[in-house]
Amino acid sequence: MTATDTTSTSPDWAQRAAAKRAARDALLPPDTLLPPGTVPASTADVSAVPRTCGLLSAQELEITESDTGDILARLASGQWSAEAVTRAFCRRASIAHQLTNCLTEVFFEAGLARARALDDEFKRTGKARGPLHGLPISLKEQIGVAGVERSFGFVGFLGRVCERDSALVEILLAAGAVPYCATNIAQGLFFGEAVNNVFGETVNPYNRTLTPGGSSGGEGALLALRGSPLGVGSDIGGSVRIPAGHCGLYAFRPSYGRVPYEGTCNSQEGQDSIRSVLGPMSTSLAPLRTLFKAVLDGAPWRLDPQVLRQPWSASGAALAEHGGGERLVFGMLLDDGVVRPVPPYARAMAETAAALEAAGHAVVPFTPHAAAEGMRLFYESFGADGMRDLFDTLALSGEPRAGPHAAQGQGQELSVTQWWALHRRKGEYLKQQLDAWNATAATTGTGRPVDAVICSVAGNAAQLLRQPQYHTYTHWCNLADYPAVAIPVTHDPATYANAPIGLQVVAQKGEDEAVLAMAEIVDNALKAHSASTPR
């Protein structure tokens, strides 16, 4: 699945892309290559292949299938070496890549060298480097790592190598993390899949006829196959939450200015109205908090002038403004009035409501403020340059537009006056939306507004590739800068066979620590309910 054949008659851009893919794949450890025929191309569900293919040792399986928190504990105690853990994940990532085409850059050797250095340091000092000591971390393609090529999925950017680490990577390294690979993206990060002309298309490991979601879709597929214990994606419209939802994972979209974006590239750079944020993705919830807290404890405002001088809030994490987490009131957003989510989400919402009530919390209906206007504001902002930045970048190599909007051409760009008018409209909308959420205080019975909102991660489940999607259920958080945590809830048994179904827990702007704590409450309630309820 990893490469498209190109012939000598392919245009130059296609040949350059094919050469890049071949160079990438040449970096996979030879003893992790799946023998031809191991997994027929027609096999849809490949989620068990890493375990069953026979290429991983018992210890590698134990490491890669452990909870990330347990891995960190064993690394910190010296029970597992950083090298052993890193090697296990590199090997499993290679297998995951062969199954789903999830990787863009393979720098396993650099990761292993760093792991060995950490092990040496540990032997010398007896101490872990930091809260992420020895943990391999996968990074979305756009995040700068010194010495690693960053084409951002554009043929025209092939050959660009980062001279220095991004601010996030600098902090992760200081915390002991081990970057070892980069993961696939939507072209320009503009849609909820993971396909571009350099690296091709990533598919969903639960059903390879479906998308893993995007734009951080490479992370989604890699993490779902446990080829990584913890990844970092970016989210400007749902790009960590959608692949988390579609791949059965957890993801966190922080508020603007908490996690440093400096040294991370993007499309439409300088578009500072709806800002992309970096956020963690993993197979359980606690690692999201661990990474977020490690970043804040690294004082990221030292490195990135856009970051807020706002350390980890212990009172936020303790839900001080939410009654300490006792008897929370969750607003259930079932339907935004524009597009009702597909039926599996209604079932997931009902299960979640029952679980929360069983745990002593309350659920009430939640109506979003003027969702159609929010959607217009989002898309008008996104399309403000008529996609000129994208088309200019495509023109560097002659490559075509990729993804579900491939047939759409360039539009008119706005003037500054029009752009400022759009901001002004957005400002008025956000004030009305804030007032509407706060007005729920009159009906919750706690004196507080609805503590958090629960909604689907999309209108659709993981879709067939390149099909229309509806993402206003994530966009509204980006427009309002609401922090949100995606959690996996169930699977679709029917229409989109085996597709994971995820929900989001959404809190008000700046409540990052609180939304992580409330998502944990929801996740624990679901697990307790699931354990006690016959299915």
Place this chain on the structure above:
Amino acid sequence: MTATDTTSTSPDWAQRAAAKRAARDALLPPDTLLPPGTVPASTADVSAVPRTCGLLSAQELEITESDTGDILARLASGQWSAEAVTRAFCRRASIAHQLTNCLTEVFFEAGLARARALDDEFKRTGKARGPLHGLPISLKEQIGVAGVERSFGFVGFLGRVCERDSALVEILLAAGAVPYCATNIAQGLFFGEAVNNVFGETVNPYNRTLTPGGSSGGEGALLALRGSPLGVGSDIGGSVRIPAGHCGLYAFRPSYGRVPYEGTCNSQEGQDSIRSVLGPMSTSLAPLRTLFKAVLDGAPWRLDPQVLRQPWSASGAALAEHGGGERLVFGMLLDDGVVRPVPPYARAMAETAAALEAAGHAVVPFTPHAAAEGMRLFYESFGADGMRDLFDTLALSGEPRAGPHAAQGQGQELSVTQWWALHRRKGEYLKQQLDAWNATAATTGTGRPVDAVICSVAGNAAQLLRQPQYHTYTHWCNLADYPAVAIPVTHDPATYANAPIGLQVVAQKGEDEAVLAMAEIVDNALKAHSASTPR
């Protein structure tokens, strides 16, 4: 000084403006009107007139010349009634206005009614309403107050009355404050004076041939004459710090998103790159902190979606990241390499350095990062619409452009692509600037970067009216979102006779609480040094 004569041949806009000024002046209490000839138009220094004119009682003089902290204490203890305090400031404000043309809206009666209500409440409950109980507060013209006209100094906006309070006013009212007047501004807030076609020109009470600075120049003149104990201005390029410096006052420019701007109007609304912020101005430093803390304690994020969920930081105020305030290292920015400030600033800087060293702190030279490029970024952002918003507003009434740039016409506006490119350049610049400031840690001897920077509030002192000015010494804080406190240091004995000379204390982004504490250290050092040094 308050009104320009208009004849029947004046254009319509001039007649409408004259009618507005006449209506405003008709609201001044008749028994506060200066008899004709009391102060000849040729009298430059009118700073003593409120005390000497005989219109204010001994108690009114005592109230209005008390330190604002003492006034708050006496209000909170019931020693002074809110009504007596409000009446004294209304009466003195009327005199200040007649001397400098500083007011735009006169709502003394509403203020007095509110003061009486607070007094009734105090009698009933024995408790002050909040930290600003009974304190009259003056507000820059642009800040929305329910029921008060807000023309923003444009003839075309005359007759617009605010339907509701701005978020700031809502919080100030809840804290017990008494809004009673609005103050004059630069047309569109675009320059460092206070003149527009509706309200005319405000002059400096220390020398009426000079500007009070701006754009919050009405606040500057009013506060300098003690016609207000505490005011709120706005600052997008120095607009609270310049008039504070030119009028011998204190002012605070907070970081973005701490003080709510919601319900406050501005030019170029939706220009979210260099954001205007509201900040307090007063005759001493402590009231700036009192107001700022009162606003944060009012949880402004409930009311304004642009506000950060960032409560008052006690550790910031305690200078936890600055060695507890012991042996600070101040960087002295004497010359930005583009325009060297006029000589009185060099003297003020030297006095301040000596005072700080005498107090056990260290001073080192500070070179700003690429000031000329910062200046270009600032003006390119400000002029991105070719001043179309301003000219469109002027066209509503046919009024002309006012102020030092009156002769400049409309320019080309940028496209969104150009605007985003400017942002990107700004982002790169700010990263270099952050790194440069942090690199000073290698030379301070404390292991910390320079704790704060001290520089002039402008290249020029208070200028003759409508003369060229140089404001990059304030702009750099707006570009980088540095919080800054202006403090008065000395007076110019010569060139600009009697003009106050002020400096700024500037800290890194988000260090609002810390910069207030460090400014207090500077202010106390200056006072102690001045008391111990023969002059």
